[in-house]
Amino acid sequence: MPPKTADQFEEMRVNAKGRIVTAALKLMANNGYHATSIAQIAREAGVSKGLMYNYFSTKEGLLVAIVDQAMATGLEMANHMATLPDPALKIKFIIEFSFQWFTHNAEYARMLLALSLKVGMFPQMQAVVEAKIQGATTFYESLFRDMGYDDPLSEAFLLGATLDGLALQYLSVGDKMGLDKMKQTLIDKYCKPL
Amino acid sequence: MPPKTADQFEEMRVNAKGRIVTAALKLMANNGYHATSIAQIAREAGVSKGLMYNYFSTKEGLLVAIVDQAMATGLEMANHMATLPDPALKIKFIIEFSFQWFTHNAEYARMLLALSLKVGMFPQMQAVVEAKIQGATTFYESLFRDMGYDDPLSEAFLLGATLDGLALQYLSVGDKMGLDKMKQTLIDKYCKPL
Amino acid sequence: MPPKTADQFEEMRVNAKGRIVTAALKLMANNGYHATSIAQIAREAGVSKGLMYNYFSTKEGLLVAIVDQAMATGLEMANHMATLPDPALKIKFIIEFSFQWFTHNAEYARMLLALSLKVGMFPQMQAVVEAKIQGATTFYESLFRDMGYDDPLSEAFLLGATLDGLALQYLSVGDKMGLDKMKQTLIDKYCKPL
Amino acid sequence: MPPKTADQFEEMRVNAKGRIVTAALKLMANNGYHATSIAQIAREAGVSKGLMYNYFSTKEGLLVAIVDQAMATGLEMANHMATLPDPALKIKFIIEFSFQWFTHNAEYARMLLALSLKVGMFPQMQAVVEAKIQGATTFYESLFRDMGYDDPLSEAFLLGATLDGLALQYLSVGDKMGLDKMKQTLIDKYCKPL
DNA sequence: TATGAATGAGCATTCATTCAT
DNA sequence: AATGAATGAATGCTCATTCAT
Structure with missing residues (x-):
């Protein structure tokens, strides 16, 4: 040997x-x-x-590792998005990707959402999550700015919150709202020229 | 005796x-x-x-009692709202009340949000919660209809999701987004004449 | 009485x-x-x-009172039997009554049988139960003596044990054995002239 | 490794x-x-x-393990019995072995007897126990058939019940009946040529 | 590095019993 | 003689974690 x-x-x-x-x-x-x-x-x-x-x-340590891994999904989305030609399409893609993701990874999404409510209990995670949100928001903001919105930062936050909220409602009561129509409404709202 | x-x-x-x-x-x-x-x-x-x-x-029975108690808060809001003269003001009130509520009852809100992600585990509660959401949505819808929106039901869902999402983000990372400005943006969006 | x-x-x-x-x-x-x-x-x-x-x-005290009450059932049988003309008929009656009793009072019988296995734990009851068995056995013995059996005491014990055993099997696996036929076999065995 | x-x-x-x-x-x-x-x-x-x-x-699983172990005792008896030349001797052996077993394994026997009264509560065990009883009964029946009895199946059940009943009485009130004499009576009854 | 037997604190729930009135 | 709220020890069972090898 x-x-x-x-x-x-x-x-x-x-x-x-x-x-x-x-x-x-x-x-x-x-x-x-x-x-x-x-x-x-x-x-x-x-x-x-x-x-x-x-x-x-600890078991919680494992949890942190998993959340790290989850970030990879975000990366995948970002990479694909970079290939799209204009901001409206990028936002459309973000919306579609989000719906796709939380409907097809329901329990995973449920876990991450629940986790985000306990984030104060995991100081290690807090920083990671905040950086992530910060990054995403900045990027969304730039898209809205390119599209000529008045207050692109607020729009960025709002879009993020709305997508989170839709996921939350979908995960708690299912597709009572007609997710497909909802998606279209959202796309219409955000991707039309102003 | x-x-x-x-x-x-x-x-x-x-x-x-x-x-x-x-x-x-x-x-x-x-x-x-x-x-x-x-x-x-x-x-x-x-x-x-x-x-x-x-x-x-059971432990779940205790939970139901607590949630029932929480519902009373919703009633309080509804009662006050009934005194307002027009739909735009009512929506404004809903938005302001929501922000007020989840910032001043943070831990309570955290519990209800976390709970809503596990609602499938509590069959007793599922029906109660769904009925409540249904009722609220129908009411929101009527407000948006009165305001002349094209698709009032979708708007109702969207507003609900956005408020939930904002609460979620506030509860997980705090007021990174400037809640007051956010509130104003939302009011501007929803309460102006079309 | x-x-x-x-x-x-x-x-x-x-x-x-x-x-x-x-x-x-x-x-x-x-x-x-x-x-x-x-x-x-x-x-x-x-x-x-x-x-x-x-x-x-205590709860056990209640149990003792119940067993006392149960003795009344035995009395009822004894009273009826006293009216029958000859020992063979009396034995036939005992057998039929036993079958009737443990099939129609199954859970009660189950409880008393289970109790008899724990009799050592209830000293109060021990004496009562033993006296009861003693009395019954003596009476059975006299019947078998009248019928001319060689060893009436052994026969008395045996009949008692057999009836208990049949109850036990009926209560544990149900009527796998064909209780009616069993009863007839037993009557044939004990009630024919020797 | x-x-x-x-x-x-x-x-x-x-x-x-x-x-x-x-x-x-x-x-x-x-x-x-x-x-x-x-x-x-x-x-x-x-x-x-x-x-x-x-x-x-589960606790019941532990019980099953114990009962399985008890079954081994039955096997021991069966194996020894197979070496005996004729049915009368086999029945004699069954009787003697039974007396021997419940007097020398009193607490064990008490548990199994008590258990048999609750067998309905242990679904896992029900089937095992019934199969065992079925097998034993069939075997006893064949012995009685070989000995020329009219209704060997009823005799098989009756012998089983009597042995159970004797064990029950022994365990509840002790040897009031003269177990040795009882055994002899039983052997005389069953092992003489008809 | 890797094993899995062993631990022990914890869980929701039950119920015979006590006690102030 | 009568109430029923309150107790607390016990139940079967779970599971993250430790440790000797």
Whole structure:
């Protein structure tokens, strides 16, 4: 047996850690944070319960890692959006992407929304989340400015809040409002030339 | 004939029940429903765990009592609104009342928002909440119709979602957005003649 | 053994103690001792929980009272049997009465049988039960002697055990054995002239 | 690869599981299923409450394990019996073994008897127990058929019931009946040529 | 790095019993 | 003799976390 290189160990570590995060993400997205036990995650990841505590000191630590991973989704959206030619299309894309996302990742969205209400309890997360919102808002603002809005910052906040609120209502009472029509109304509102 | 009078018993009941509800409200608002245990509530209320089950058959039953109490706030708003002369003023009042309410009852609002994300877990509550939302939406719709909006139902949903979303963001990251300005923007948007 | 007078029955109905015992008997017979709560008994008897402790110092005390009452059933059988002309008919009657009783008072029988297995835990009851068995056995023995059996005492024990055993099996797995046929077999065995 | 070897883990499991079953058996036999708490069993086994749920998913599961173990005793009897040359001897052996068993395993027998009265409450067990009884009865029937009885099935049931009934009486009031004589009477009854 | 047996505090709920009146 | 609010210990069960190896 040749001695393992530091690289190999590192790769294993990353592997196990990655498998754990992936498993936790999947389970928590489907069932929520409280309803997902460490034992389930370990089983899903094909790893022992004990090992999880080598990488994450608590269940909450795992949660933070998951939220980090969730940010990747935002990135994906941003990348695609960069290819679109004008601000109206970009906003249209944001709206459509949001609806698509929270309807197709309902439990995940539910978890993140619930989490955001407890954000004060997780100081580590607070900063990350705030930076994210800040970034998004600044970007939305620039879009609204390009479109010639009077108060692009307020519009940016409002659009963000409205999308969050729609997700919230969808997740609590389902599609009572006619989501497709709602989406169209929103697009009409924001993407027409002023 | 009874060794304690009916009045005495009634007083005891009202007293104890009130203490329990108050304690439960305070704790659940601060920590959430799941993170609040029956034992904590009993301790805070200065009452034995067992007694709670004289008044509420389950933990969920206690929750329902609290939410019912919350509904009273909505009634208060509705009653005041009825005295206002025209739809634009009514909508203005709704917006102002909402901002006022979620900033001055932050922990309460946090609880209700978090709860709405778990509403599927509380079958007893689902129906009550949905009926309430339905009623409010219908009323908002009539206001927008009176104001001559093309699609008053969609506008009603949108306003509700936006207010929820603003509360959500306020509760998670605080007043990063300039709530007062936001409120004005919203009022301008909705209460001007078309 | 005079029959109960109408006065005695009336008194029981009016009398709180009587109502409690009657209620306890009914509930425990239907649902068993453990599954019957003091609160249920009080409700059924139309009496407060507190009052029950004026008459019975514990739930077990109530149990003893019930078993006493159960003895009345045995008396009823004895009285009827006394009118029958010969030992074979008496034994036939005992057998038929037993089958009739444990099939029509299944939960009551279940409770008494279960109780007899715990008899050591209720010293008060032990003596009563033993006296009862002793009396019955002596009587059975005299019947078998009259019928000319070699070892009437053993036959008496055996018949008692067999009837208990049949009740036990009926109560645990139901009528897998064909109770009617079983009864006939038993009658043929014991009531034919030797 | 594992840091404790599989063998080590296996040994721990067997050890702990055995201690739990032993403790549960002792306590339930003495006090009954309902009167024995998980906490008591854990204390008696020198194990934490939580650990019990590594091995038995519910209290009833533990019960099933105990009853399964009891079934082994029946097997022992069956195996020995198979070596006997003729049906009369086999029946004699069954009778002697039964007496031997319930007098020397009194508390165990008490538990199983009490349990059989509650079998409806344990759906898992119902089927197992019924299958076992069915098998035994069929076998007894074949013995009585070989001995030329008219109605071997009824005789099989009757013998089973009588043995159960004798155990019941022995366990509730002790050896008032002269068990040795009783055994002889029973053997005389069943094992003589017709 | 990795295991999984073991822990123990915690959970919601039940119920026989007490007690001030 | 009678009430029923109040108690508190107990129940079966869960699960994040620890630890010897």
